[in-house]
Amino acid sequence: MIDRLMDRIEALGCPICVGLDPTLEVIPEKMLGEVAKTFKETPEAAAFALLKFNREIIDAVADIVPAVKPNIAFYERYGLDGLRAYGMTCEYAVGRGLMVIGDIKRGDIGSTAKAYAGHIEPQPLFGQKFEIWREDAVTLNPYLGADSIEPFLEVLRVRDKGIFVLVKTSNPGSADIQDLILEETGAPLYEYVAGLVSDWGAGDGLIGAGGYSKVGAVVGATHAETGARLRELMPHTFFLVPGYGAQGAAAQDIKRFFDSRGKGAIVNSSRGIIGAWKAEGKGAGHVGKSARAAALKMRDEIGAVL
């Protein structure tokens, strides 16, 4: 998975991931009104609007970006209808040749983590195997420790899949726990977690031909110094870098999350791309066009500094 991702990034010259995190605020009222005619004013209608919106975005960016990252929370809020839209969004993106990073941030004790690994592994049932979810990679939360990650590593050893473990997140609250200084190291917790993630990713069969592991890290774009430091500490760990654009990080800072060859990271923007039509004061017909223009602009901004 990691080599496939790196190859696509290189082929497109575009280390960018589009965050498919639609809220009703970024979906044109007209689109919502149209689906409500078919599905009535129900959660099913809202979910179908999310899917319809995502398809427009995907169609508009599929030939210029390597990956999308739907955050499952924005679908789970609408229950089964929403989760169906999540699954169909993943399928649609895969069908359009995009890689899908499922932003699920799961984490649980070993036996339960094994169940969550169903996101990237077929489930055995009645002597058969069923591919339930369609993500190429998922994000995970490390708070529960190694045994919460191990069932995923087992999958990675035999399948073309990936994980990105939270190390330092992009939000202000990331300081509350992740920045705490440890007695043993005199350094922040997130650096220690970085060490764990790096070790987890160093095992047999996990490092790809491009020198990066199937076990990646989430490192928020909003912390440039931290990005540079973690890049040093984790030479074989690919970074998923959220927080570009709407959350405040700029291109000049982004360089520090990449290695000296300009590789090793993919930068995510959600609202900056999917909400571009609205930020520009355009109408419902511009969702795709504005998203494409925003993605191209971001590609060029980042390309200019790498």
Add this chain to the structure above:
Amino acid sequence: MIDRLMDRIEALGCPICVGLDPTLEVIPEKMLGEVAKTFKETPEAAAFALLKFNREIIDAVADIVPAVKPNIAFYERYGLDGLRAYGMTCEYAVGRGLMVIGDIKRGDIGSTAKAYAGHIEPQPLFGQKFEIWREDAVTLNPYLGADSIEPFLEVLRVRDKGIFVLVKTSNPGSADIQDLILEETGAPLYEYVAGLVSDWGAGDGLIGAGGYSKVGAVVGATHAETGARLRELMPHTFFLVPGYGAQGAAAQDIKRFFDSRGKGAIVNSSRGIIGAWKAEGKGAGHVGKSARAAALKMRDEIGAVL
């Protein structure tokens, strides 16, 4: 929610929660075979078997325990079919008068956490509000800090709901990050997180008449010393204590998670109760009976030490 939970515990004399974490290993083959006749050999059949199994457990314990705790991972692994079974399990339990703690362990940045809060808050759509999920409380992961919890606190201030934030989990891997010693305090990270959780729960309108907050903590039964220490540090925080039985904690240790009045905690057992029929070498007809007997035994064991 917290007063309601405490009242039920007292009325039943039973501070016990039944973990509804079914795997195909604890579901009788006969039950699985029967549903496969209706639904063919599909994930839908597996999901319906989970639901059918849960209903038997719920029917068998509804008059003796105050709450159940389905862990969503065991349903999510089967996709939409599984998640439908999760939702129907929650509904069925509520219908039988049980309180439902959704073990979802979610955690994300503020705007996304707001979406996850849909588990305990109706979603506004088309000028109406839709109650999507049915949990009375959910578990949350604190790694992303205060802004990942705040959207839930907003809900708790106005609704009869609760959260339990992971502080020290029951698994061996909990040591990897949660036990790290902080420079500032010379104490483990989980104690610092305990302080945050205690503070989050101290806000206006969050402490119930019984002296405990709607913001609870998950503290694993497998660490008795830790339980005692956290009980001291968090006098107004109700504990959800997983890891009893199959994970190795015994009744004698459990006392330390409770306050001097024998209140302030609810102890969860999953496999020890739902897998009792199998551990006893009984047949498919004993799922409910064995679960009830195991729950009564656990109630008496814990009652004897409180």
